[in-house]
Amino acid sequence: MDLLSLRDNYLQQRIMLCFNGPISRSLIEEIGHALRNYLNSQSAAPSAAMDVFAVYIEMTQNIRHYARQQGYGDQDATATLAVARDAEGHYVVSAGNLVEEADGRRLVEAVEGLAGLDAGELKRAYKQQLRRPRDEAAPSGAGLGLIDMARKSSRPLEAKLQPLPSGRSFFSLTATI
């Protein structure tokens, strides 16, 4: 195992915290705890720390919900997560997971649809989605969470879908706080 190149890679991409593997409810809590402590130790502004934590929770819980809904086994119910700080000092939260291609396309479209909305429009979309009955709330279940993340980001969310040889695709989402 080449830990040094892993380390260099993290340093280069300014990654403060990352995880790759099967994600459980308790792991989400544990990593979230570590993330909050880290942000506190960095004297991050409390509002920024809260936004980073909130985006992290929505991303990882969306991944858990999706894997459960699809009936994925442990091997496929994995998440790749990284929290970094960009050159301008913004916190960047990224998470990725395996998805069916059609679901991934829908998600990318939903993210692209939010990109053109200003703060007022995002707030309206959020309140509308909040009032939608639970069972109609987006087939992916990710509707409200995506809008929430977009509202907490200083730049539009970025979504990427990459096909894999297995037939599934890797969906990744990045939020810059």
Added chain:
Amino acid sequence: MSQDLNLPGSVSTPEIQSDWQAGRLSMQGDSYPENSFDLFSQVIDWVEAFLERESRPLALALELVYLNTSSVKAMMDIFDLLEDAHQAGREVDVVWHYDPRNDRIAELAEEFKEDCTFPFAIRPREVPA
């Protein structure tokens, strides 16, 4: 008289206490369970039962710190029940205390308040110097 709630709370769930006699429901802490509906359905049931069976005022005392979106949805359901009761002439009110260093929770509380016409106070807690 319905069974009162007294939930201890956990890393991802708030402490919840209800007091049927006093007409009071309190919640403190973080709320981000994976299935918020499981947690909040018992709270919603308690509020519904109280509003149906009693005619006394109901007060909510909140010190929630962080809510994931599914908890936000559940809280909106609770505030909707209070709003309906208020429209029907019942006395209901919410007081939400927050740590003034964390303005995000005040912003969230403000957004809930926008959709409510009953008394809804959002108060910073005094922070020890």
